[in-house]
Amino acid sequence: MITPCHAWAEKLALRREDLSAADQAALDVHLTTCPACRKVLDDYTFLDTALKALSSPAVKPLPRLILEMDDLGGGEVAASFAEDAEPEQWQRVARHSRSRPVRRRMLRMMPMVAVASILLCIVLVSSLYYTSTTTGHAAGATLVTFQKHSDFVSAVAWSPDGHFVASGSWDHSVKVWNALTGALVTTYAPAEGRSDGGGHTELVDALAWSPDGHFIASGSWDHTVQVWNAITGQLITIYRGHNEEVSSLAWSPDGHFIASGSWDHTVQTWEVFTGVHLRTFMDDNNIYGLVNAVSWSPDGRYIASGGGNNRVQIWDTQSRSNVALFTYVYSYSDPVNTLAWSPDGHYIAAGGRDNQVQIWDVRMGQPVMTYKGHHGEVNSLVWSPNGTMIASGSDDHTVQIWNVKDGVTLLTYKGHSDNVDALAWSPDGTRIASGSWDDTVKIWEALPGK
Numbered sequence: 001m002i003t004p005c006h007a008w009a010e011k012l013a014l015r016r017e018d019l020s021a022a023d024q025a026a027l028d029v030h031l032t033t034c035p036a037c038r039k040v041l042d043d044y045t046f047l048d049t050a051l052k053a054l055s056s057p058a059v060k061p062l063p064r065l066i067l068e069m070d071d072l073g074g075g076e077v078a079a080s081f082a083e084d085a086e087p088e089q090w091q092r093v094a095r096h097s098r099s100r101p102v103r104r105r106m107l108r109m110m111p112m113v114a115v116a117s118i119l120l121c122i123v124l125v126s127s128l129y130y131t132s133t134t135t136g137h138a139a140g141a142t143l144v145t146f147q148k149h150s151d152f153v154s155a156v157a158w159s160p161d162g163h164f165v166a167s168g169s170w171d172h173s174v175k176v177w178n179a180l181t182g183a184l185v186t187t188y189a190p191a192e193g194r195s196d197g198g199g200h201t202e203l204v205d206a207l208a209w210s211p212d213g214h215f216i217a218s219g220s221w222d223h224t225v226q227v228w229n230a231i232t233g234q235l236i237t238i239y240r241g242h243n244e245e246v247s248s249l250a251w252s253p254d255g256h257f258i259a260s261g262s263w264d265h266t267v268q269t270w271e272v273f274t275g276v277h278l279r280t281f282m283d284d285n286n287i288y289g290l291v292n293a294v295s296w297s298p299d300g301r302y303i304a305s306g307g308g309n310n311r312v313q314i315w316d317t318q319s320r321s322n323v324a325l326f327t328y329v330y331s332y333s334d335p336v337n338t339l340a341w342s343p344d345g346h347y348i349a350a351g352g353r354d355n356q357v358q359i360w361d362v363r364m365g366q367p368v369m370t371y372k373g374h375h376g377e378v379n380s381l382v383w384s385p386n387g388t389m390i391a392s393g394s395d396d397h398t399v400q401i402w403n404v405k406d407g408v409t410l411l412t413y414k415g416h417s418d419n420v421d422a423l424a425w426s427p428d429g430t431r432i433a434s435g436s437w438d439d440t441v442k443i444w445e446a447l448p449g450k
Contacts, residue, residue: 004040005030012041035273139447142415143431144182146441148175153435155207157216158424159230165424165433166216166230167441168204174218176230179426179433179443186233188218188226198226198235208249208258210272217258217272219246225260227272237275241268250296250303259303261291267305269317281305281315281322293339295348302362304348306336312350312360328360328367340381340390347404349390351378357392359404371407373400380423382432389447391432393420399434401447415442 004012008030011023019027031037146167155168158179165179172190177183191199206219209230216230225239225246244264251258257278259269267281281303283289290308297303302325306312313324334354341348347368351357357378359369376395383390384401389410393399399413399420413434422435425446435441 004037005034008034008037012037139445140411140413140415141445142442143445144179144443146175146177146182146184146443147439148184149173149439149441151203151439152418152421152437153439153441154203154205154421155218156422156424156433156435156441157207157209158426158433159209160211160213160427162427164230165441165443166207166209167422167433167435168207168218169439170203172200172203172220174200174204174207174216176216177441179431182443186231188216188228188233191222196235198228198233198238200224200226202245205245205247206249206260208251210251211253211255215272217249217251219249219260221245223262225249225258227258237273239270239275241270241277242266247290247292247307248294250294252296253298253300259294259296261294261305261307263290265289265291267291267294267303267315269303279317279322281313281324283309283311283313283324290335292335292337293350295339295341297341297362298343298345304339304341306339306350306352308335310335310352312336312339312348314348314362326362326365328365337377337379338381340383342383342404343385343387349381349383351381351392353377355394355396357381357390359390369404369407371402373402373407373409373412374398376419379419379421382423382425384425384446385427385429391423391425391446393423393434395419397436399423399432401432410447413444415444416440 008027011019011027031041149167149169149171151170153167153169157166163179164185165177166174168174174188176185178185189199191201200218200220200222202221204218204220208217214230215227215236217225217227219225223242223244223246226235227237228235242260242262242264244262246260246262248261249258256272257269258272259267261267265282269278270276271278291305292307293305295304301316301318303315303317304312305315310329312328314326316325334352336350336352338351339348346362348360348362349357355374355377357371358367360366361368374392374394374396378392378394380393381390388404389401390404391399391401397416397418397420400409401411402409416434416436416438418437420434420436424433430446431443432446433441433443
């Protein structure tokens with residue numbers, strides 16, 4: 001647990017508008033040199049913004065009840081009241097407390113009845129909400145459509161808690177949405193007009209949500225990766241290590257590092273909050289090695305990359321050598337567009353321009369499955385959280401869910417009218433977010449119970 005400086009702990013817990021101008025200025029100076037306080041402030045800001053974004057409660061509290069005091073229960077209350085009351089006021093209270101005994105007994109029961117009623121309402125509302133969100137929608141049914149992008153949607157990411165979805169677009173923006181209601185939470189706006197130096201000047205082609213859910217990394221054709229607060233949009237870091245378009249991102253499982261793939265033929269790793277460059281992985285023997293996809297292994301040791309050289313390469317992040325540990329030939333001539341590491345770390349799925357998806361056994365270095373259900377090139381892949389299914393998005397405008405063991409197509413989603421360029425499976429496995437060149441993001445029901 002990160003602990004702020006003792007002198008600033010109390011002021012960090014307050015909203016900025018509750019501080020004096022002098023305290024605001026002093027805090028701003030302190031935050032530039034203290035990463036611990038900066039992290040704590042980000043946590044407070046995240047929680048405060050999330051609370052403000054909550055909708056009003058559906059169950060309204062009952063009016064406060066004014067109870068009459070009786071000869072038994074009202075004695076102690078009346079006595080405490082009498083200490084400060086004038087004699088005439090006390091006489092009125094005493095007379096009132098001795099009247100209408102039947103009504104007094106009924107009033108004694110009212111708090112218990114009110115509490116029971118509130119509990120019953122909560123149970124009923126919770127039951128209805130659970131039923132409406134877990135049943136009542138057929139597999140493949142569109143639940144929510146996000147329509148505020150003005151150009152192709154090329155990246156989507158689901159928050160680790162399942163409450164939010166982020167989408168990146170050719171309109172240079174990233175938007176964060178409430179995954180259940182479709183309400184727009186925040187927009188990480190293009191660079192024009194921003195005063196903090198953040199925002200992208202070109203299309204956003206990659207997104208990755210931090211494991212703790214507080215931050216988003218966005219990669220752009222402006223050659224940068226930017227890390228920012230997922231709810232407020234406040235800029236944290238800009239990484240400028242690439243000299244060509246950034247096409248793909250992967251956050252390390254421990255949340256400390258990011259791997260970024262670029263059309264400059266490199267995969268680079270760097271520290272999230274400082275932007276300090278750590279390693280560069282590059283295939284020096286192939287001039288067509290544009291990197292289109294990166295995926296970090298679940299144990300954090302390996303990075304898979306794929307791209308224009310029609311190969312999938314596995315890099316060891318703990319080795320001093322920058323030579324690929326394994327190289328898998330995807331196909332004879334077609335580039336790799338997308339990669340996804342299985343949740344257990346045993347397999348890698350790769351999709352490309354030959355309309356197919358290949359699954360490789362990482363330990364054996366051999367292909368174990370080829371899926372041929374699409375009629376257009378495969379742009380995006382995502383494993384189900386339990387590892388039994390894969391969803392693949394294609395230029396044929398569909399998303400297909402299929403069984404990993406036998407390649408049987410379980411569901412074909414046809415909700416988009418253009419290429420499907422990005423996919424994300426919800427952490428609970430019940431829904432999928434898909435981004436398309438029809439400028440929309442759609443949330444839809446995956447296979448029930450999977």
